[in-house]
Amino acid sequence: MSAARPALxxxxxxxxxxxxxxxxxxxxxxxxxxxxxxxGARTAGGRTLVPPAEYDPDTSDATVGLVEVGQxxxxxxxxxxxxxxxxxxxxxxxxxxxxxxxxxxxxxLHAVDAGSAGGMKTGMxxxxxxxxxxxxxIADIACFEPEARS
Amino acid sequence: MSExxxxxxxxxxxxxxxxxxxxxxxxxxxxVEGRLVARRCPGCTKVYVPPRGACPTCxxxxxxxxVLVGTGTVTTFCIVNVPFExxxxxxxxVYASVLLDGADIxxxxxxxxxxxxxxxxxxxxAEWVPPSERRPTLESIRWFCPTGEPxxxxxxxxxxx
Numbered sequence: 051m052s053a054a055r056p057a058l059x060x061x062x063x064x065x066x067x068x069x070x071x072x073x074x075x076x077x078x079x080x081x082x083x084x085x086x087x088x089x090g091a092r093t094a095g096g097r098t099l100v101p102p103a104e105y106d107p108d109t110s111d112a113t114v115g116l117v118e119v120g121q122x123x124x125x126x127x128x129x130x131x132x133x134x135x136x137x138x139x140x141x142x143x144x145x146x147x148x149x150x151x152x153x154x155x156x157x158x159l160h161a162v163d164a165g166s167a168g169g170m171k172t173g174m175x176x177x178x179x180x181x182x183x184x185x186x187x188i189a190d191i192a193c194f195e196p197e198a199r200s
Numbered sequence: 201m202s203e204x205x206x207x208x209x210x211x212x213x214x215x216x217x218x219x220x221x222x223x224x225x226x227x228x229x230x231x232v233e234g235r236l237v238a239r240r241c242p243g244c245t246k247v248y249v250p251p252r253g254a255c256p257t258c259x260x261x262x263x264x265x266x267v268l269v270g271t272g273t274v275t276t277f278c279i280v281n282v283p284f285e286x287x288x289x290x291x292x293x294v295y296a297s298v299l300l301d302g303a304d305i306x307x308x309x310x311x312x313x314x315x316x317x318x319x320x321x322x323x324x325x326a327e328w329v330p331p332s333e334r335r336p337t338l339e340s341i342r343w344f345c346p347t348g349e350p351x352x353x354x355x356x357x358x359x360x361x
Binding site for chain 1: 202203204205206207208209210211212213214215216217218219220221222224225228229336
C-alpha cells in the first residue's frame with residue numbers, strides 16, 4: 051500500500067433556487083427602487099417604516115400607505131467585513147450597517163462602501179449609491195457611501 | 201409609479217467543501233486503480249465497504265485491508281421511476297444494495313438489468329469504467345451487471361438486509 055496521502059476533499063453545493071412572491075407592500079417598495087426612489091410604510095401612529103412592512107410591529111394594525119423618504123441617512127450601527135464572500139454586494143472590504151434614512155423611523159440593513167473600518171462611525175451620514183441598471187430588487191441599491199463633508 | 205414587483209429570486213446556497221477523511225480517502229484512491237479495498241473491524245470482524253473511520257458497533261478504528269474481487273449479491277433494491285435534476289440513467293432503472301463477496305455490509309449502486317428482472321439474490325459483478333476515466337468516486341464503477349450465475353439462496357443474504 052502506498053504511503054500516507056492527505057485526505058480527499060470535494061466541493062459540495064447545496065442550493066435551493068427559490069422564487070417568492072413579495073406581496074403588495076414590498077412589491078411597491080421594490081418597484082420604487084427600480085425607479086431610484088426609496089419608499090417607507092406609514093403606520094396609523096405616524097411612524098415611517100423603511101423597509102416597509104405590511105403591519106405595524108407595535109400595534110399589529112395594517113400600515114396605511116407608502117411615502118417616499120430621503121436617500122441619505124445616518125448609520126445607527128455597523129460591522130466591518132474584511133474578507134467579502136462571493137454573494138456579498140461589494141467584493142472589497144465594506145461595512146454592513148443599519149441606515150436610518152431621513153424621514154424614516156426605522157433603519158435598513160445594507161452595505162456601506164467606506165474604504166476602511168476607520169472610515170466608519172456610528173452616526174455618520176451616508177447616501178444611496180444606485181446601481182445603473184435596476185430591476186426591482188434590493189441590490190438596485192448598490193450600497194451606501196459616506197456623504198461628502200460640507 | 202411603475203408596476204409593482206410581484207416575485208423575486210431568493211436562492212439559498214451553501215458552498216461546502218467536504219472532507220472524506222483518511223479511511224474513506226484510501227478507499228476512494230484505490231478506486232482509481234480499479235480496486236475495491238474494504239476494511240475489517242478488529243472487534244466484530246465485520247468487513248465494511250466503503251470502510252468507516254470507526255465501526256459503529258464496536259467504536260474501534262478499522263483494521264486490516266481486505267481486497268474484494270467485485271462480485272456480489274443483490275440483497276434489496278428499488279426501481280427508480282421518478283426523474284430528478286442531474287439524473288443520468290434512463291427511467292426506470294434499478295438501484296440496489298449489493299453485498300460484495302467478502303463484505304458484511306452492502307454497497308449501494310446501480311444494477312444494469314431491466315427493472316422487471318431485478319430480484320433479491322441476483323448475482324452481479326462490478327463493471328468498471330475504462331482506466332482513463334476512473335476517478336476517486338464510486339462512479340468509477342459504472343454499475344453492476346448480472347453474472348448469469350444461479351441466484352444466491354436467501355440464507356446467504358438474510359443477515360445482511
